[in-house]
Amino acid sequence: MTALSPQFLPEHGAAVPRSVLLPDGTPRPGVVPSLDDDQVVAALELMLLSRAFDEKAFSLQRQGRFGTFSPVHGQEASVVGSAFAVEPGHDWIVPQYRELPALLRHGLPLESFMQTFMGDPRGGAIPPGVNLLPIQIGLAAQLPQAVGLAWGRRLRGDDAVVLVYVGDGASSEGDFHEACNLAGVLRAPVVFLLQNNGWAISTPRSRQSAAATLAARAPGYGFPGVLVDGNDLLAVHAVVAEAVTRARAGDGPTLVESLTYRVGAHNTADDPSRYVPGDALREWQERDPLSRVRGYLRARGSWDDEREIHAAERIRARIDAAVRVVESTPPPGAPALFDHVSAQLSDRQRRQRADLLAQPETT
Amino acid sequence: MTALSPQFLPEHGAAVPRSVLLPDGTPRPGVVPSLDDDQVVAALELMLLSRAFDEKAFSLQRQGRFGTFSPVHGQEASVVGSAFAVEPGHDWIVPQYRELPALLRHGLPLESFMQTFMGDPRGGAIPPGVNLLPIQIGLAAQLPQAVGLAWGRRLRGDDAVVLVYVGDGASSEGDFHEACNLAGVLRAPVVFLLQNNGWAISTPRSRQSAAATLAARAPGYGFPGVLVDGNDLLAVHAVVAEAVTRARAGDGPTLVESLTYRVGAHNTADDPSRYVPGDALREWQERDPLSRVRGYLRARGSWDDEREIHAAERIRARIDAAVRVVESTPPPGAPALFDHVSAQLSDRQRRQRADLLAQPETT
Amino acid sequence: MTSMTMLEAINATLRDEMARDDRVLLLGQDVAQLGGVFRATEGLLERFGPDRVVDMPLAEAVIVGAAIGLAAAGLVPVAEMQFLGFSHQAFHQIGAQLARMRYRSQGRFPMPVVLRAPFGGGVRTPELHSEALEAQFVQSPGLQVVMPATAADAKGLLQTAIRQPDPVLFCEPLRGYRLVRDEVPDGDAPVPFGTARVAREGDDVTIIAWSAAVHVARRAADRLAEENISAAVLDLRTLVPLDEAGILDAVAATGRAVVVHEAPFTGGFGAEVVATISDGAFYSLEAPVARVCPPDTPYPAGKIEDYYLPSVERVVAAARATVKAP
Amino acid sequence: MTSMTMLEAINATLRDEMARDDRVLLLGQDVAQLGGVFRATEGLLERFGPDRVVDMPLAEAVIVGAAIGLAAAGLVPVAEMQFLGFSHQAFHQIGAQLARMRYRSQGRFPMPVVLRAPFGGGVRTPELHSEALEAQFVQSPGLQVVMPATAADAKGLLQTAIRQPDPVLFCEPLRGYRLVRDEVPDGDAPVPFGTARVAREGDDVTIIAWSAAVHVARRAADRLAEENISAAVLDLRTLVPLDEAGILDAVAATGRAVVVHEAPFTGGFGAEVVATISDGAFYSLEAPVARVCPPDTPYPAGKIEDYYLPSVERVVAAARATVKAP
Numbered sequence A, B: 001m002t003a004l005s006p007q008f009l010p011e012h013g014a015a016v017p018r019s020v021l022l023p024d025g026t027p028r029p030g031v032v033p034s035l036d037d038d039q040v041v042a043a044l045e046l047m048l049l050s051r052a053f054d055e056k057a058f059s060l061q062r063q064g065r066f067g068t069f070s071p072v073h074g075q076e077a078s079v080v081g082s083a084f085a086v087e088p089g090h091d092w093i094v095p096q097y098r099e100l101p102a103l104l105r106h107g108l109p110l111e112s113f114m115q116t117f118m119g120d121p122r123g124g125a126i127p128p129g130v131n132l133l134p135i136q137i138g139l140a141a142q143l144p145q146a147v148g149l150a151w152g153r154r155l156r157g158d159d160a161v162v163l164v165y166v167g168d169g170a171s172s173e174g175d176f177h178e179a180c181n182l183a184g185v186l187r188a189p190v191v192f193l194l195q196n197n198g199w200a201i202s203t204p205r206s207r208q209s210a211a212a213t214l215a216a217r218a219p220g221y222g223f224p225g226v227l228v229d230g231n232d233l234l235a236v237h238a239v240v241a242e243a244v245t246r247a248r249a250g251d252g253p254t255l256v257e258s259l260t261y262r263v264g265a266h267n268t269a270d271d272p273s274r275y276v277p278g279d280a281l282r283e284w285q286e287r288d289p290l291s292r293v294r295g296y297l298r299a300r301g302s303w304d305d306e307r308e309i310h311a312a313e314r315i316r317a318r319i320d321a322a323v324r325v326v327e328s329t330p331p332p333g334a335p336a337l338f339d340h341v342s343a344q345l346s347d348r349q350r351r352q353r354a355d356l357l358a359q360p361e362t363t
Numbered sequence C, D: 001m002t003s004m005t006m007l008e009a010i011n012a013t014l015r016d017e018m019a020r021d022d023r024v025l026l027l028g029q030d031v032a033q034l035g036g037v038f039r040a041t042e043g044l045l046e047r048f049g050p051d052r053v054v055d056m057p058l059a060e061a062v063i064v065g066a067a068i069g070l071a072a073a074g075l076v077p078v079a080e081m082q083f084l085g086f087s088h089q090a091f092h093q094i095g096a097q098l099a100r101m102r103y104r105s106q107g108r109f110p111m112p113v114v115l116r117a118p119f120g121g122g123v124r125t126p127e128l129h130s131e132a133l134e135a136q137f138v139q140s141p142g143l144q145v146v147m148p149a150t151a152a153d154a155k156g157l158l159q160t161a162i163r164q165p166d167p168v169l170f171c172e173p174l175r176g177y178r179l180v181r182d183e184v185p186d187g188d189a190p191v192p193f194g195t196a197r198v199a200r201e202g203d204d205v206t207i208i209a210w211s212a213a214v215h216v217a218r219r220a221a222d223r224l225a226e227e228n229i230s231a232a233v234l235d236l237r238t239l240v241p242l243d244e245a246g247i248l249d250a251v252a253a254t255g256r257a258v259v260v261h262e263a264p265f266t267g268g269f270g271a272e273v274v275a276t277i278s279d280g281a282f283y284s285l286e287a288p289v290a291r292v293c294p295p296d297t298p299y300p301a302g303k304i305e306d307y308y309l310p311s312v313e314r315v316v317a318a319a320r321a322t323v324k325a326p
């Protein structure tokens, strides 16, 4: 009885990722890059910083000088390309936890980020004018907040756009649905940047959802969805920039699924060799997002070995300086437990604070 | 840069509802009804019972003899058509709270249902062999449970299908998303019957979601979605029967959006005149699901005034008998607080129980 | 002073606060067009328009989550949970998010958010509508838990809740909405958090309660007076912050106490009250503090609700036993 | 007897229970292929196959909700919340659904469901991983709350949890996973719920604790012994059901008590313990029961975690003061 069969089929969720650059960095014929060469160079340097920081964080962690950290490795184009589509100081970024370069671009001091991963509560401080919500550990909880923020900024009369990150794993949480749905109803100026990196710890994307793509969820919320090659800096940038334009114009949210890969461990405590198939890993390693940008810039004469070496030096110096700063910062003391808990401590909290400070040293 | 624009657009979520009968009950040319006349008569009688019970419940409630009750009025084809597509005693029904006739068909005594709405905990008892989960007040919470049930029955080796109901309002809850997504991953034998009756209390469907249809969410979970005219008994039945067949065959879930209308109050405590536009109401009253079935059966010589009168008498007698039974049942006493809380009461609960029974009468 | 029901006091206070501060906005299920299922927000859509009184999709987590974002954007959201029981759907956005945002951001994002939520027994609701869940929220440092018993306090505490910069769970007793009526001060009359109210003076025993149970306690005190037992009634008003000094003073004066609440016994906030008294008034206490509250069973169906809830008789019996204790 | 860590005991018990009863199945995030982020379920996928050890999508509410449905279908699900903190995302499926299903269906659907959840401090986790949330679950009548401190109890209580027919929240202390090692009985050794364990005898003061805090209490008792204070340590093992008689006996023997836990002070389960003692041992109590627990502040970042958690020194100081009290 085909006249009665479903109008919506699983295969309607399939799509070919949008892309701008071929794997070697050659632009597809006919596409006009949405970033000029200076911008692409700046983006590449941020990607290089991110890659270098990953390595540094792992080595510090192995020495007990850093906490559990989730590297960006493999996803640099996805994070940086999207972050370059919003304006620091005006637009907002709401992170999950694997988006260091986006936070840096928006003005978070590297030192703050490091402090957080070194267990110092003061790392949570976000300087005034830096338009970020804190990194989020409760997966997908950032999404309803991002929608409220976008809505609120519009009510307050500015045209800021909120770019919110979420993982493929976190997209299974109820908060993802509730947030997308509300954003659609309100036509809130928000861009959902779903980084599909193939994994949620050990759970592969195929086990996370039977959907052909996660971008296909967008029509179910009444707004556009786009699947983009997440290892293609220029494609991610262009697609997100278009979404930002729509949002700013009052045309509502977009769901961007950035198809990328977590090339390495979930975090410093993880052993991916227990579950990641070797060939998939190799295949994605070959699609390294940094190489693609290098290829693109080299062909345009805007990048070469010398620049690479200088960039690496500057990056190393910046990271080392940050390590020195945070390692030489005196640790917080017991009173920090009570700092910023609320505008005013209650009588009971004040007594607890006094008692604690009067206590013998803890061992 | 159209080569980069979204592959998924809001308009991809639109669809024309599947239907079998024209408003006057004439079958569309070429469609073969999926129920024979005896079945349709049985369905109509159940719809009539439901309508009659709605009225009775309102009048009892006004007299203080019944609690807050949500009528089925307007949605009878949607509830009954879908319930007729599953097999009592083998398949399972997991209700929201507005599906009385489905529960009756699956074997719940009318008396139990009434007891529940009269505040008697014993109404919650579901007789062995009656394959129902309890009605659900925590909206959408039934959906994850239904998926687990479907999965579990398959693990236990039977081919039962679970038909779970959910409202358009409840479909905004995170549980809707999590349940659909898991069902897709597991290819669980479950049919999601989303009754879009236009309202969640006072909140119109247009304010609930910007999606063109809610059925359009299915590809985002990797299974088929179908929009059906929910006031068309035969269309709802056919569409759900097809989904049940798929589920039973191991081909996974289906999301059925049944487009219908709540013709009346949300419940006995509600005043819809505060928010329901009069013309919408009139329009839908004209699309009464009962009339359509009557028209269909009359044209086939299987229904007439005499049958209608007899049915009404039988129904009234059945309802009156149920009212008598429940009103003459002695009320539960204080010990009922402790019945079925757990297999064994703890020492503390036993003491609480003894204390309570020793207490002076409550006023 | 104007005589008002709690519902009228809440409605009027929301209206006045919205008029006073244009950053205040209301969001929730059915709050705008319908004016709330209990009419707590009636007339506010008409007065303040759809940008400030907003019907939300049926999804509690995004109501709270959006309120967090709105607060981060500089607004003062007052969100309604249609019933406290359904705040469970938003639980992860409350303790781990809303309550911690100021701390997590080290002061960058204070959260002037009020979550209003009706709850409580005695009105024969369907399942999950009546549960007294306050004790599940007090372990969320950063969140204040406010439980008015009177119309005057509903106003005064709601004014404070909206005006101070930290998040508040504001629990409104269903039973009190239309049944509780008292004299409400006109104009500004914010009631500071953490100040319990002596609802009745007394010498022999102190009955401690909050929300609707305060009225049970008062009726019990009336009954006890007939037996020549003079019972004081202390209305805590806010559980977090807790008026420890107020509790200890009230108990020190009588040496005996009874706590009354609608939540189940084990782990109910009554335990904290007993422990607070034990900590601070151990040596002046002449008898164990009695707890009058429901047993450790699920909130029951309407026909047996009265057996479950603390009754005047049970409070009287407990107070009597406490007073008679050696 | 075999010497095992808690993690080994849990892994072995899951394995044995799955072998014993083919209705038992495991579900959770990363429990199958990876064997759990802590390896609690390591080797079980290989042994029992993908129908019985199931990696779930990243969504806690549907993990608990599905477990409810699985139980209704006749299975015995053991679901893992990757961390107790994320059970908040499933909170509405726990107290209002899982715990009430037997009651709601008047006995038709018992819920033999175990929710395993690691939690607790001392291991420098990222935010939201360490919170001690037990007090938020004890107000869910129908739900049992189990908190083993030793490897032997992890086994014995988990055996009971899986075999008895009602839902259990089974909280596993992160700090104990690899650090706690003790002699675990071989074979069947279920530990009944509601029976506290005397972890150490003593005459002067009774220290009451559960989960990882039991070890802090024991170390404090060692330290107190050096001062000639003889401290008993009582490990509650299960909070619901609560071993009231065990508590009262232990406190009656010494007349003095200290409660230790990792959850914030106000409304922590310590309050219930104090209130239980106040109810039942008022006249034998010689000093107020002290509570040693974190302040009413959010669980902090790693560098200040040690200031927050109850330390041996703070327990010693509290016990000493309690013993010296007039």
Ligand SMILES: Cc1ncc(C[n+]2csc(CCOP(=O)(O)OP(=O)(O)O)c2C)c(N)n1
Binding pocket: A070, A098, A137, A138, A139, A140, A166, A167, A168, A169, A170, A171, A197, A199, A200, A201, A262, A266, D029, D058, D082, D086, D089
């Ligand atoms: C609500 C919640 N559940 C579980 C976890 C534990 N957890 C931390 S990271 C992670 C996987 C996240 O996967 P994804 O969202 O795809 O992000 P990715 O790590 O790939 O960037 C899990 C399960 C958590 N932090 N929050």
Ligand SMILES: Cc1ncc(C[n+]2csc(CCOP(=O)(O)OP(=O)(O)O)c2C)c(N)n1
Binding pocket: B070, B098, B137, B138, B139, B140, B166, B167, B168, B169, B170, B171, B197, B199, B200, B201, B262, B266, C029, C058, C082, C086, C089
């Ligand atoms: C989780 C939850 N939130 C809120 C409510 C209060 N409530 C009861 S019915 C209802 C509207 C339900 O709308 P819908 O799902 O469309 O079902 P319908 O009433 O139209 O059949 C609401 C908000 C609830 N019962 N559960």
Ligand SMILES: [Mg+2]
Binding pocket: A167, A168, A169, A195, A196, A197, A198, A199, A200, A201
């Ligand atoms: Mg991922």
Ligand SMILES: [Mg+2]
Binding pocket: B167, B168, B169, B195, B196, B197, B198, B199, B200, B201
């Ligand atoms: Mg509806």
